[in-house]
Amino acid sequence: MQIGSIQLAPGAALAPMAGFTDAACRRMAARHGAVYTVSEMVSAKALTFGDKKSAQLIANGETLAPYGVQLFGAEPETMERAAALIGGYAFDFIDINMGCPAPKITAGGAGSRLLLEPERCGAIVAAVVKESGGRPVTVKMRTGWDAQHITAAEAAKACEAAGAAAIAVHGRTREQMYTPGTVDPAAIAAVKAAVKVPVVANGDIESAQDALDLLEATGCDGVMVGRAALGDPWLFGEIRAALAGQPLPPRPTLRQKMEALRTQIYEMCEEKGEWTAMPQARSQALYYMKGLKGAAALRRACCELQHFEDVDRLIEKVYAAGNR
């Protein structure tokens, strides 16, 4: 599949996740085969106010896979100004958030709230395209606001007409939030059928087989993985292998997992400083503990991480709990 002029290998993209998909997380995913990665969502309004924290979310460092910066906002003018402001950063495309269900985002008219106004979706894409400096503009959306407003296909058409180069669809409405078992492949397929640009299917992919199944059920051009890739970047390699019809690579050893955890947190500390990095590192570490023996004690140890050295103590506890 292609995003504008960016050619992508067959595989899965890393979904944008606020609080998680920082540069270290994106690099870890790309190293293991993510075909592209997306930043945490960045407030267009905050960028226009010169907010430094928002700008820090964009910096990428070493690029191992095509990288998109995701902006959220409700006003085409603000989105346009934000797109112009980030022009000096190193990234490959701009992604627009039309899926966030959080009340603090939708109350301002942004995120999934935009899906109630397909015309506005198009106006926002057009505004960002104007200032994207020729870099492709993509959109990530849900299937609609609620069961009475499944508007993704209409919104996607408006986005395509305004110049969007690809659309990613999380197969839930805003109302469904993250309720397990509610991903709707038919609603994703409807978006795929409505536009000519590539469509990427997202939602509840936890294995290579899930990726194959969602591709088949939706007819989409690619898949995107979020939560299941946290603490398990190897999933990207498995999906690549499955799509190539090859046997899946062996699961990572515990040592490989712990090395990845340590590397990721080390890079987080290097890039943001321990003070900012460690609270976020706690949530990342929790994902690396999934399925291990002594889970309750390990979870407590994750929550107590304060300094980088504590990561080594956590890893010692993992082995001491009898994990091999």
Ligand SMILES: Cc1cc2nc3c(=O)[nH]c(=O)nc-3n(C[C@H](O)[C@H](O)[C@H](O)COP(=O)(O)O)c2cc1C
């Ligand atoms: C903690 C968290 C943060 C998220 N942040 C964003 C975000 O910043 N932008 C966005 O478009 N989607 C965001 N999402 C949604 C994911 O990108 C994805 O669509 C959703 O998790 C479904 O995919 P999954 O089942 O593979 O996790 C977030 C999801 C989670 C769980």
